Amino acid sequence: MKSSETAFRMAPSAISGLAVPAAARRSVLHALVAGAAGTVLSQAARAQAVARDAVVIRSDSSPYVPTPQKVVDEMLRMGRLSAKDFIVDLGSGDGRIIITAAQRMAVRGFGVDLDAELVRYANASAKQAGVSDRVEFFQRDIFKTDLSGADVVTMYLLPEVNMMARPKLLAELRPGARVVTHDYHFEDWLPDDRITLDVPEKKVGTPGLAYVYMWIVPGQGAGRWQGRMPVAGGQTLPVELDLEQRFQILTGTVSLGGRPAKLVFAEMIGNDLSVIFSAEVGGRQVRHEIRAPARGDEAAGSVRAGNETPPPLLPGQAVLSRVVKRKAHLG
Numbered sequence: 001m002k003s004s005e006t007a008f009r010m011a012p013s014a015i016s017g018l019a020v021p022a023a024a025r026r027s028v029l030h031a032l033v034a035g036a037a038g039t040v041l042s043q044a045a046r047a048q049a050v051a052r053d054a055v056v057i058r059s060d061s062s063p064y065v066p067t068p069q070k071v072v073d074e075m076l077r078m079g080r081l082s083a084k085d086f087i088v089d090l091g092s093g094d095g096r097i098i099i100t101a102a103q104r105m106a107v108r109g110f111g112v113d114l115d116a117e118l119v120r121y122a123n124a125s126a127k128q129a130g131v132s133d134r135v136e137f138f139q140r141d142i143f144k145t146d147l148s149g150a151d152v153v154t155m156y157l158l159p160e161v162n163m164m165a166r167p168k169l170l171a172e173l174r175p176g177a178r179v180v181t182h183d184y185h186f187e188d189w190l191p192d193d194r195i196t197l198d199v200p201e202k203k204v205g206t207p208g209l210a211y212v213y214m215w216i217v218p219g220q221g222a223g224r225w226q227g228r229m230p231v232a233g234g235q236t237l238p239v240e241l242d243l244e245q246r247f248q249i250l251t252g253t254v255s256l257g258g259r260p261a262k263l264v265f266a267e268m269i270g271n272d273l274s275v276i277f278s279a280e281v282g283g284r285q286v287r288h289e290i291r292a293p294a295r296g297d298e299a300a301g302s303v304r305a306g307n308e309t310p311p312p313l314l315p316g317q318a319v320l321s322r323v324v325k326r327k328a329h330l331g
């Protein structure tokens with residue numbers, strides 16, 4: 001045994017009934033320990049981290065810190081997983097996220113990690129957990145991993161690695177796929193959901209706290225849309241939307257019945273065009289909410305209108321066609 005391996009101890013794993021072998025835990029996300037991206041731990045801080053068994057260190061820079069089980073559970077909840085989903089963990093460590101998902105939600109998926117030892121361990125854990133027919137772990141760089149089949153991608157990586165992966169996620173994942181991260185986000189691609197958890201045993205990042213973020217990959221909603229929609233009072237009126245898109249957020253103008261209305265908020269939720277605007281109907285300002293799944297340049301969906309919360313659903317549908325297409329900014 002190499003001297004570097006002697007220091008490692010067996011520790012209980014969050015995966016039911018398994019123990020993480022000491023050798024598989026000998027990495028550290030040193031920047032997470034330090035609480036700042038790219039900060040290299042001093043010798044003393046490394047020694048301290050090992051002593052408290054929070055993380056284990058290895059000399060190269062590949063980082064490994066397991067996500068506490070409570071945070072894994074929340075990540076899977078926020079990923080809105082269903083049994084038909086395929087999940088991918090980028091930088092899968094001991095495999096706990098994928099294995100938990102397979103155990104609890106019967107999903108299929110895979111994890112990739114640069115660390116061969118962790119990959120071996122994760123595959124052995126999957127076998128022991130009885131889910132190796134549905135999940136697998138590969139020694140592979142996340143940047144050489146095809147993400148096109150994933151419904152949910154999970155990540156617990158350094159902030160700059162998140163940002164390097166962002167264009168790949170937006171280019172390869174289908175609209176509607178979810179990305180869930182632990183602690184770090186994607187800067188100006190704002191999350192669709194987020195939560196802060198108390199995790200007293202967590203010693204890295206912001207000790208005692210974990211942040212979980214979720215994004216829904218947006219489809220293309222930018223352009224000029226024209227069509228008709230029901231409005232409060234029983235009429236159907238022509239509607240026009242002229243929209244720019246940055247990630248999921250749409251900005252621009254809306255007119256109803258040929259008159260300008262006030263756009264309150266618009267976004268692409270996957271391929272669903274969601275638009276909230278206020279327009280004058282029958283002499284008063286009325287809130288209208290369109291939620292229209294888009295297929296290419298056609299969108300059709302429900303309308304709610306009224307100043308109650310939520311506004312009542314109107315009979316009939318908004319039916320829209322994109323007459324001018326614009327390129328969305330998907331960074």
Ligand SMILES: C[S@@+](CC[C@H](N)C(=O)[O-])C[C@H]1O[C@@H](n2cnc3c(N)ncnc32)[C@H](O)[C@@H]1O
Nearest residue numbers: 063064065066067091092093113114141142156
């Ligand atoms: C913080 S750990 C997270 C482990 C696991 N996902 C979890 O949450 O418990 C990050 C993992 O990413 C792996 N990793 C870092 N960069 C990678 C890359 N470019 N490709 C594949 N794996 C990578 C590390 O080896 C490490 O195991």
